[in-house]
Amino acid sequence: MNGHLSAVRFRHKIFKGRKRQMQKKMKYSEQLFLYELRDIVGDDNVYTDSIEKKSQSLDVWWITRYTMFNDVEIPEPLAIVFPECKEQVVEIVKLCNNYDMPVIPRGGGAGDGGGTLAITGGIVVDLKKMDKVIELNKKSLTVLVQPGMLQKHLEEYLNKHGFTMNHFPASYHTSAVGGFISTNGTGVLSSKYGKLIDMVRKIEVVLPDGKLFTSLPVSHHSTGPDFSKMFIGAEGVFGIVTEALIKVHPMPEKRSFLAYLLPNLEEGIEAGRKIMVNGLLPCIMRFYDEKDTEHILTKQYNVEGEGCFFMVGFDGVGSVVDAQTSEADRIFKEAGGIDLGDKQAWKWWNNRLKSYYPPLDYVCEPWMTAVTDTVASYEDIEKVYWAMKSAVEDGFEKYEAVFHAHFSHWYDWGASFYPTFLVKDIPKDKEEALDVYHRMLSACARASIDNGGVVNEHHGIGIRNGRFIKEIYGEQSFAMIKDIKEAIDPKRILNPGKLGL
Amino acid sequence: MLFNEKTTETIKMCRCCFMCRHACPTFLATKLDSHTPRGYAINLARINEGMADWYEEGFERLFHCSQCGLCKELCEFSWPEDEMVLEGRREMIKAGKEPAVIKKAAKDLMKNRELENDMFNKKIYDKKNCDILYIAGTALKNGQEDIIRSVCEIFENTKMDYTMQSIEDISGIILSELGYTEDADKWIKGYFDKINALSPKRIVVSCAHTYDFLKNHKNLLNKKDITIEHVLEIIGEKIENEEIDFKKEKEEKVMYHDPCRIGRGHGIYDTPRMIIEACSGGSVVEFHHSKDEAECCGAGGCVNLTYPKIASCVAAKRIEQAIDEEVKTVVTACPNCKKVFEEAAEQKDIDIEVLDIAEYALKNL
Numbered sequence: 004m005n006g007h008l009s010a011v012r013f014r015h016k017i018f019k020g021r022k023r024q025m026q027k028k029m030k031y032s033e034q035l036f037l038y039e040l041r042d043i044v045g046d047d048n049v050y051t052d053s054i055e056k057k058s059q060s061l062d063v064w065w066i067t068r069y070t071m072f073n074d075v076e077i078p079e080p081l082a083i084v085f086p087e088c089k090e091q092v093v094e095i096v097k098l099c100n101n102y103d104m105p106v107i108p109r110g111g112g113a114g115d116g117g118g119t120l121a122i123t124g125g126i127v128v129d130l131k132k133m134d135k136v137i138e139l140n141k142k143s144l145t146v147l148v149q150p151g152m153l154q155k156h157l158e159e160y161l162n163k164h165g166f167t168m169n170h171f172p173a174s175y176h177t178s179a180v181g182g183f184i185s186t187n188g189t190g191v192l193s194s195k196y197g198k199l200i201d202m203v204r205k206i207e208v209v210l211p212d213g214k215l216f217t218s219l220p221v222s223h224h225s226t227g228p229d230f231s232k233m234f235i236g237a238e239g240v241f242g243i244v245t246e247a248l249i250k251v252h253p254m255p256e257k258r259s260f261l262a263y264l265l266p267n268l269e270e271g272i273e274a275g276r277k278i279m280v281n282g283l284l285p286c287i288m289r290f291y292d293e294k295d296t297e298h299i300l301t302k303q304y305n306v307e308g309e310g311c312f313f314m315v316g317f318d319g320v321g322s323v324v325d326a327q328t329s330e331a332d333r334i335f336k337e338a339g340g341i342d343l344g345d346k347q348a349w350k351w352w353n354n355r356l357k358s359y360y361p362p363l364d365y366v367c368e369p370w371m372t373a374v375t376d377t378v379a380s381y382e383d384i385e386k387v388y389w390a391m392k393s394a395v396e397d398g399f400e401k402y403e404a405v406f407h408a409h410f411s412h413w414y415d416w417g418a419s420f421y422p423t424f425l426v427k428d429i430p431k432d433k434e435e436a437l438d439v440y441h442r443m444l445s446a447c448a449r450a451s452i453d454n455g456g457v458v459n460e461h462h463g464i465g466i467r468n469g470r471f472i473k474e475i476y477g478e479q480s481f482a483m484i485k486d487i488k489e490a491i492d493p494k495r496i497l498n499p500g501k502l503g504l
Numbered sequence: 505m506l507f508n509e510k511t512t513e514t515i516k517m518c519r520c521c522f523m524c525r526h527a528c529p530t531f532l533a534t535k536l537d538s539h540t541p542r543g544y545a546i547n548l549a550r551i552n553e554g555m556a557d558w559y560e561e562g563f564e565r566l567f568h569c570s571q572c573g574l575c576k577e578l579c580e581f582s583w584p585e586d587e588m589v590l591e592g593r594r595e596m597i598k599a600g601k602e603p604a605v606i607k608k609a610a611k612d613l614m615k616n617r618e619l620e621n622d623m624f625n626k627k628i629y630d631k632k633n634c635d636i637l638y639i640a641g642t643a644l645k646n647g648q649e650d651i652i653r654s655v656c657e658i659f660e661n662t663k664m665d666y667t668m669q670s671i672e673d674i675s676g677i678i679l680s681e682l683g684y685t686e687d688a689d690k691w692i693k694g695y696f697d698k699i700n701a702l703s704p705k706r707i708v709v710s711c712a713h714t715y716d717f718l719k720n721h722k723n724l725l726n727k728k729d730i731t732i733e734h735v736l737e738i739i740g741e742k743i744e745n746e747e748i749d750f751k752k753e754k755e756e757k758v759m760y761h762d763p764c765r766i767g768r769g770h771g772i773y774d775t776p777r778m779i780i781e782a783c784s785g786g787s788v789v790e791f792h793h794s795k796d797e798a799e800c801c802g803a804g805g806c807v808n809l810t811y812p813k814i815a816s817c818v819a820a821k822r823i824e825q826a827i828d829e830e831v832k833t834v835v836t837a838c839p840n841c842k843k844v845f846e847e848a849a850e851q852k853d854i855d856i857e858v859l860d861i862a863e864y865a866l867k868n869l
Contacts, residue, residue, distance in 0.1 A: 058540075
């Protein structure tokens with residue numbers, strides 16, 4: 004089923020809520036399928052109860068929150084299965100091929116685009132029991148790890164041995180390595196250490212027909228295209244990750260942070276660009292627009308004054324860090340930045356996850372919200388920002404829509420920013436509420452695409468942004484992606500309806 | 505809304521938040537989202553807003569939560585998810601919809617309340633105005649005579665004036681943890697009447713659950729200057745006063761598991777470590793997460809009593825760390841922790857010895 008159409012059908016299909024969950028009558032073929040599934044993984048690894056299904060139905064996407072707590076039916080899988088090894092994953096996929104049963108791979112399930120929802124039915128393959136470190140290689144500085152390991156647990160393991168992966172996203176506590184690979188995730192230190200595509204050296208996946216693909220033992224070679232990249236950011240539509248070899252680093256000798264208040268957005272972006280293009284290699288660059296500065300930082304970190312908060316950090320060998328810090332300081336002061344001292348920056352670093360706890364996080368409120376992280380080149384980024392801001396605040400003035408953003412992942416060719424749109428007073432009518440959400444999302448995304456931006460930078464596409472994929476790539480390029488999908492997965496069993504496919 | 509304002513607020517805050525999932529011991533054992541504070545909150549929200557009822561398959565998982573409080577500890581804003589789950593249990597029980605295994609456990613508890621304590625000479629029991637009333641608690645309920653004997657031997661060796669109750673009844677503590685609040689409330693006066701009748705100066709317990717319960721209900725004790733102490737605090741006091749000494753024949757690697765109810769519950773971390781170091785001659789080998797971040801053994805919240813398979817899975821996750829650290833001895837300070845670790849070690853064929861702190865101290869005296 005076309006991902007766009009399925010998303011449209013899903014968002015317009017509103018059922019009357021039920022007070023009591025009735026047992027649905029299962030078809031004989033489904034019963035047989037479940038019997039064979041239990042034969043592969045054991046009874047203790049197959050769940051069909053509504054409590055677990057409901058718990059897994061809620062990711063970070065506003066739509067799943069809205070529909071669940073407004074008693075709108077959310078599509079549920081037939082079953083949730085927990086394989087314990089790659090061999091079981093292979094057998095599960097082969098079984099699903101026999102039954103034409105969709106397979107939805109799931110790690111932490113904390114994405115914000117419905118990427119792990121079973122919108123066309125099928126089963127969820129929850130990889131969290133595959134959570135082992137297989138090998139830490141201290142010579143080549145790599146770790147071979149299974150996809151279900153939570154990032155925090157992997158980092159704790161590495162720290163115990165004097166290493167770090169340097170991957171610290173907001174979902175650090177809760178998401179799994181396989182999920183980060185599948186969405187090509189990014190953490191706060193990405194400006195220096197990159198995205199998952201930069202960190203993965205080798206990958207093993209179970210293909211839609213049950214075959215196992217293993218990429219070459221090294222990631223930099225000239226032995227044909229690097230096919231491992233095909234699965235990074237693919238959100239499980241081309242294969243299920245069962246193992247990954249990931250780069251690790253020794254713990255840095257020194258880490259330093261600086262914080263400044265820049266006069267406006269333009270000066271801040273330019274200061275950030277200069278730092279990146281001059282090869283200063285910051286590990287972290289975090290720049291907040293006026294509204295975000297006011298909203299998050301004044302309330303949480305007591306940052307006073309008007310302007311835009313900018314935080315930058317360097318890590319590594321002590322003397323190099325000192326030189327980098329000194330040059331960055333010069334650039335910021337040239338841009339009119341007021342030095343806030345490193346105390347604010349360290350406070351941000353030590354409390355960087357605090358704003359994701361309720362009541363600080365929007366998710367605990369019924370407000371309509373979305374993050375539409377976007378990445379663009381330096382010549383386009385400011386244009387994209389103002390276009391998206393106008394699309395939301397001018398286009399949806401009736402709903403008092405608010406737009407605020409911070410710039411969080413910087414490259415030597417451009418940057419990404421993390422815009423949030425917010426409507427506190429949601430229309431009471433459910434159809435209208437969903438309609439406003441989708442129109443606002445479309446307006447925001449298209450403002451980015453029309454001005455040279457790419458949606459998304461690190462949250463993945465899922466269902467939410469699937470309908471923009473064709474626009475982002477263009478018809479012919481998208482046709483090539485569809486052809487690959489049809490060649491590799493002719494039965495369309497792997498994560499159907501996601502990534503616009 | 506079915507739940508009170510505080511629980512409703514906790515449900516609202518926690519149902520969409522993933523931030524403590526990584527730490528929940530039950531989740532770490534089963535990997536089910538419905539075994540996390542968020543999972544509990546989502547489904548309690550559905551009940552609260554009339555979108556579900558208790559008949560749905562899976563609601564029994566409210567009784568798989570070990571009530572360890574680690575979620576609350578790690579939450580930046582200390583949302584009381586453990587209390588939220590307990591409220592869920594209470595409402596389910598009020599509605600008469602609790603699982604059959606819970607109903608049976610409660611019925612058995614109420615039918616067989618009294619635990620006969622007849623290990624020793626009759627002279628020991630029910631003495632009034634003693635220095636110490638020693639309550640064995642779950643050590644007696646679990647039949648862990650070794651723990652009780654070790655404690656009494658330490659008392660004897662240090663010439664302490666102590667007594668015990670010939671009949672103990674901790675049924676109300678267990679009923680309270682299960683969620684049978686009304687039944688626990690009916691039991692409580694009788695429990696404290698019996699203690700007050702003996703009028704000790706100090707109450708000393710082996711069991712972390714009894715310790716926590718007594719501390720939280722101290723106002724029901726007549727003597728206002730009465731102290732409630734865990735056995736390990738007495739041992740620690742004896743070491744500091746140089747009233748006892750240890751062999752220290754050879755240095756051994758020992759891990760200490762912090763029971764939730766005395767560790768996170770009451771901040772007792774240093775004394776047990778001091779005791780172990782005094783005995784072993786070396787430093788305690790810490791679990792990966794210890795002290796205020798220690799994962800539960802799995803026995804809390806009566807899970808070992810009602811869903812032993814779940815408790816055993818949780819315990820195995822914890823005890824397996826001893827293999828990684830190449831440690832042969834794990835010491836703890838709660839009979840329930842000891843029991844569930846021993847059972848898990850046996851099932852998983854893990855070669856370790858699990859000792860209560862009193863047993864460990866006596867072994868090295």
